[in-house]
Amino acid sequence: MNLQQKSETLINAYNMISGGDNILVAFSGGSDSSALLFFLIKYLGEDKKNKIYAAHMNHMIRETEADRDEKFAIETCEKYHIRIFAERKNIPEIAKKEKKSAEEAARDERYIFFDRIAGLIGGNVKIATAHTASDNAETVIFNLSRGCGIDGLCGISPVNKNIIRPLLSCSKNDVLEYCEKNNLSYVEDSTNLDENYTRNFIRHSITSKLNEKFHNFDDNLFKTSEIMRGAADFLDSCAEKIIQDGFTVGFLLAQHKTLRRAVIAKLYENAVSPEIRKLEYKHILYVENFLSEPGNSKKSIDLPGFVTVRILNHKLVMEKIPDKKTSGTKNNSNNL
16 A cells, blocks of 8 residues: 555554644654645645644754745745745754753753644644554654563554644555655755664665664554554453452452553553653552552652652552652652
8 A cells, every 4th residue: 555545544543643633743844744735635635735834843953954944845835825834943052951862852942842733723723743553663662672561562652642644554655655756845854864863774784674674664664563552452451340340459469460551551541641641661560569569668768759658448549749859768769
């Protein structure tokens, strides 16, 4: 299948777009986002093109090249008669101030920007990003290199709340073929060649070679991620049912460790909600050890995000206590 067929199949499978949706396209001007914008215009049709918007962030990392990309994005949207919102953010300065990598700071600032623009547009807005199967492969390998569980193997989700990724089942080759077939212009980001960035190293030194050695590696890994997402959803639903039905610590300790750990992780997510935060594996083991300790000599333990874990009436309780000063506590998980 080509890009159009793969994307339409994925959109239908995940019900990504409904009739009343406004679509905000994250438009960098690169080949992926250029293909995405053109595809969505064709997919929705001329009569609904006014439902498509674009957002471009100039990260101020590549100086004149970044300005060139911004100019290209604006001119492209003008050609398509698409309204574009453009903003500049000094990512190097923000990264230094917030002690983040440039990649992390750029990602965080982009999504803050997208959410704000979605609010300005109003109505039911879907934010469409141009992540591909190749991006998913890089994410899975990155997760594996750090050590991960099922969630890490799930890779990038096709839908995450109001964020949709119509090109996620398409490889980079699919994108380039689509751009060539439709005579789409796009800009090249020179930092994509810099292997000091982790993703670039994975792309040039690992996934590119795997794609040469194994036919359709990106596509095959995307299918694996789909299977893992199904397994993760099932495990999550089982954990949720146990929590809703109520359980004792004794019951939890009698369950298979995979299910027990899923319940611990789910309790933590519920405790920190609406903040989106996953409990690391080492902290899950920390909670398990606390539960299985004879006599539970510790009254409580602390987890990241100001969450306190206790056993009350033979039940496991996790509570978020924002005012709690965890830095000096004996059982502070940050010391793990």
